[in-house]
Amino acid sequence: MCCCPRGAGSGLRRGRSRERHAARPPGACGRRVPAHPHPRYQSQTGRGTVLSAANLAISRGGVPVLSGLSFTLARGEALILRGPNGIGKTTLLRTLAGLQPPLAGQVAAGEDAVAYAGHADGVKPTLSVAENLAFWARVFGQDDIAPALAAFDLAGLESRAAQNLSAGQKRRLGLARMMVTGRPVWMFDEPTVSLDSASVALFAAAVRAHLAAGGAAVMATHIDLGLSEARVLELAPFRAGATAVPGGTDDRAYDGQGAGAARRGAFDGDDDAGAFL
Numbered sequence: 001m002c003c004c005p006r007g008a009g010s011g012l013r014r015g016r017s018r019e020r021h022a023a024r025p026p027g028a029c030g031r032r033v034p035a036h037p038h039p040r041y042q043s044q045t046g047r048g049t050v051l052s053a054a055n056l057a058i059s060r061g062g063v064p065v066l067s068g069l070s071f072t073l074a075r076g077e078a079l080i081l082r083g084p085n086g087i088g089k090t091t092l093l094r095t096l097a098g099l100q101p102p103l104a105g106q107v108a109a110g111e112d113a114v115a116y117a118g119h120a121d122g123v124k125p126t127l128s129v130a131e132n133l134a135f136w137a138r139v140f141g142q143d144d145i146a147p148a149l150a151a152f153d154l155a156g157l158e159s160r161a162a163q164n165l166s167a168g169q170k171r172r173l174g175l176a177r178m179m180v181t182g183r184p185v186w187m188f189d190e191p192t193v194s195l196d197s198a199s200v201a202l203f204a205a206a207v208r209a210h211l212a213a214g215g216a217a218v219m220a221t222h223i224d225l226g227l228s229e230a231r232v233l234e235l236a237p238f239r240a241g242a243t244a245v246p247g248g249t250d251d252r253a254y255d256g257q258g259a260g261a262a263r264r265g266a267f268d269g270d271d272d273a274g275a276f277l
Contacts, residue, residue: 048074050113050185050216053096056105060091064103066235073216075184078207078227081220083235089220090118092235093189096218115140115181118189121174125163129154129173132162137180148179151206153199167194175203179210186210188219200225 049072057067065088073079081089094100096107097116123132133145149155152172162170171194178186186207192200204225207217211229 049108050075050110051096051218052106052108054106054108056095056107057103058088058091058095058100059103060088065091067104069105069233071233073185073218075214075216076211076229078211078217078219078230080225080227080230080232081218081235082222082232087235089235090189093118093187093218093220097187109185113183114185114187115178115183116187116189117174117178117191119193121170122177123162123170123173126161128159128161129165130158132173133176133180136177140181140183142180142182145180148176151179151209152176152202168196168199171195172199172202175206179206184215186215186217186219188217188221190220192221192223 051073052071054070056069058065058069069092071079081092083089091100093116095102096109097114098107098109099116124135127135130145130149133148137143137145149158152175154169154172154176157165157169162173165173171191175188175191178188191203195203200223204227207219207225208227208229210217211227
């Protein structure tokens with residue numbers, strides 16, 4: 001995987017032979033709600049690449065947040081986003097997931113490649129644990145929820161209503177949804193919030209298994225998950241860079257230099273906190 005800061009490029013189109021409509025959270029009727037297709041979000045990637053960004057510039061609330069970001073992500077790789085509050089981690093994730101258009105540059109992903117989980121757990125409170133997972137499995141054309149139940153230690157809670165779960169259990173259920181999507185690129189925004197150390201270990205194990213199976217992951221987190229496959233993209237005013245982290249951990253982040261490589265803005269909220277593609 002290559003990550004490097006570059007100058008902002010020209011806007012390119014979003015597309016595939018047919019436009020992709022990313023699913024947003026279902027409404028009361030449970031139907032998938034298509035997102036507006038963005039012209040700078042493309043579905044074509046290079047051989048072996050599942051996600052890439054070229055000369056990307058992004059904004060939040062109309063204010064520029066970051067610019068000049070380029071990277072490629074291949075199967076089996078993970079990218080960790082780090083930086084201070086307000087630097088644009090959530091905005092970058094939302095742009096990569098196709099929830100908002102970039103100001104300039106291009107994001108390319110495989111067709112129906114991305115599953116994104118925001119800050120919120122995104123579960124239906126009156127449905128049981130099993131019903132929540134079965135619902136999302138059907139949305140994505142899948143049917144097996146047993147691996148997700150086992151991976152996040154939910155096997156004994158299948159019949160419990162989500163509204164009766166603890167905060168940590170709800171978070172585990174929200175994260176377990178990713179395993180029933182069948183999509184190769186997982187994106188997480190602060191996935192370890194509300195998780196104890198044992199649950200963090202479960203999440204890290206699920207991500208490692210996903211990478212080992214040929215998947216990829218992008219996440220904003222300050223927790224060391226021990227991912228030897230991870231690179232760290234450090235976002236800071238006027239700096240952005242990434243590098244492979246040796247030694248089997250992702251606890252070291254590196255800055256790359258470059259004039260205008262990244263510019264700080266004032267917004268890093270998440271209007272789509274419960275969004276799940």
